[in-house]
Amino acid sequence: MAASPVSTDVDFSKPGRQVGRLRVPRSRDDSGWGTELIPIVVVANGEGPTILLTAGNHGDEYEGQVTLLDLARTLQPGDVTGRVILLPAMHYPACAAGKRLSPIDGKDFNRCFPGDPFGTFGQVLAHYVDSVLLPMCDFQMDLHSGGTGMDILPSACGHALDDPEMMRRTLDMADAFGAPITMVLVEVNAGPTLLAQAERRGIVALSSELGGGGRLNPENLVITQRGARNVLRHAGVLTGTPQVGPYGPSRRMTIPDLAHYVFAPHDGIWEAADPLGAMVAKGAPAGRLHLTEDPDRHAIPLNYAADGLLWCARFAGRVRAGDPVAVIARDL
Template sequence: MTGQVWTTIDFDKRGIQSDFARVPNSTDSSAYGWVPVPMLCFNGGEGPTVLLTAGTHGDEYEGQIVLRRLARELAGTRLRGRVIMLPALNQPAVVAGRRNSPLDGGNLNRVFPGNPRGTVTEQIAHFVVKTLFPLADYVIDLHSGGSSLDYLPVAFAHRGRNREQAERIETLLEHFAAPNTVLTDGRGGGGDTTLYASAAAHGLAALTTELGGGTGLSQRGAAIGEAGVRRVLRHLGVAPELAAPEPESRRELRMLPPETSIYALADGLFEPLIEVGQLVRAGDVAGYMHQISSPLTSPAELRLNADGIVIYRRFPVLSAPGDALIGFAVPV
């Protein structure tokens, strides 16, 4: 084990183990304390290892629920291989219901590969990269839009660095079978600082998801995520007896570059006129931005500068300069 994060789990031991990744955090009230990041290891012996994570952002609930559902079922399922599961990877953010950690303000999906002597958030990322990635063959990091975005259900993956990795990534996407799939070069979002990008850089087959969004729970998004993980575990032979629904049709999309997205340029109230998943055309009015302090002033029109499918839309109405309001993709 590298860095200062430690656990009592023996990843080579057969059976089920439950403990924490214990992240040192010395504070005024606890000089030798640690932050508990819940972790489960299901080891059925010879076979591939699948690393499953959720709660990388604390306000994204679909993946957290999915992994808790699956944990209880895997406990009674015959396995051929190993599943390592962290359903609340950024535990401080999960407890606070926030995207970023309240301990250090860190966005876990923007600090990979981490720092063994950095902040709590950086140490979590380093533990994933240095301790868990070497154990894994496949990685699924479940995300959704959280409190700020409504997102089309989609699976994202980086392109493989060689033919063998590309084929394993395509197999992962095929059997996860999200309604929409995007192969990305990492431009926009977190680039190479995300968990799944870092996993791909380490030669693993990895994907991440967006499973809806908003401040509550999307049962449709949770169902898509759970079905996808079930199909992957069954196909890989890790959990051959795990029930999994047949996939629906899968559409391949390409994200349009960030400069085609619509951003707030001033403080205001965002009034959207289009829905996530809607096909739109350049020149269409996507919504309005109302000035808060000037109710008699006509709102600014937000016009589209590209054709595409609305892949995400801002959830809160109150907006500030730089807030992403609407993003687009196109069919491949």
Template structure:
């Protein structure tokens, strides 16, 4: 595949602290040579591993964006052994708009990997991250939350991997991040994600889910800030051992299959039976789906198909057929 048309306006191999931009081509009716600027921060000092921390993959997920902005301001080059690359608003157009999908090309950036240098904006940017940044990395973490649609218990998230050594190293990184939950997930359409792209390159990598509801929750932000520094400590980029949160060691859990999801069968308004974090039982009521277009019909009852912890719930009231309204995790 051809090289990337994206230009980094800093030296990825340089020392010290650099704050710059990625210049992504974006031709418009009124600007044929237009570009979109994506903020990037690089801190490097001496020899050591490279860690890439990203946030703003989806623009309506805020804990990671604010945590990496804080890290970009506070981290000093002399603290670093190796290199830290920060993309606090990776999918910048979506971040500026506060939206999950790109306001430029309508794409979900986290379903564009490994990208295409000849594609639309999101595909071009994904190709640059995959082809120019990931090959530099020893570890990578992409900070997510539930956005405007979902609310999720704060978790470090890894995929279920066939390689036992990589699975062990991934779980060790997740334990170091120190969220209340470490989740091994089989997610819907995982292949085109940044996490899967890093895994294909043999990089120890994590995602996360750190709240949601389209808001910035102070407790979840504290977890995210501590976790980002913990990953750098775990990698050996920062000195010291990872800090343990006030809730103790991370609880290892899994969502092993689609049977642990509850999906809406039709459009409607979702009325959940239980709050996030409830222990639920297979066969128990999950909630009811109200159909405004049929006022004479009873709400549609839905039940849980699995027993475990209510790890993720629908936050937005209105749902469409096929939307997940609940996800159940069980202990790993």
């Protein structure tokens, strides 16, 4: 694979605190040599592990962006043993637009890994993250929430891994993050995600889901801010031990298969039967799907196909055929 065309004004080998930009080529009608600037902060001091913290993978997910902006402003070299790399608005064009998908190439950035140096904007940026940043790292965490479309109980998330030692280290890191839930995911189309790419490189890595609805939830922000510093402590980059939240140790849960998802069979308006966080039963009503184009037809009832905790619920009322409207979790 060719070298990345992305450049930066930070020196990753240099101690101290640096605030700079990634310069990602973007040729436009009015600027053939144009670039997009992605903010990056590096704080380094002495010998120790490197951790990459990212947010704004999707532009409509806000708890992580605000958390890393706070860290970027406050973290000082004297606080750190090792190196912290922060991308508070990793997919900056989507962050500036407040959208999940890129306003430049229409792609979901978190489905662009490992990327392509000759590809579209998102693929070029993903290739830089994968080929330049990830090889420096011992730990990585990508901060997500449910965005505009979904609302999700605050969780640290990892994938189910075949390597038992990596699975143990992932769960240890998730326990340290200290969200109310630690989720081991079998998710839809996980392969091209940043989390999966970090796992393939042998990096101890986590994602998260920390709310949603296209808003910044104050309670979830507190969980995210505490969790990010907890991960730095767990990695040995900050001193001290991780802090436990007021809800106690994280509850380990899983979504083992697609039977734990409820998918809309048609376009329509979703009317949920239960609030987020409810305990639900297999066969019980999950809600009704109203067909606005056919007012003479009864709403379509949908049922849960598994017992468990309503971990993720549709936030936006309008859905399309194939959209998940509910996701059920059960204890690991």
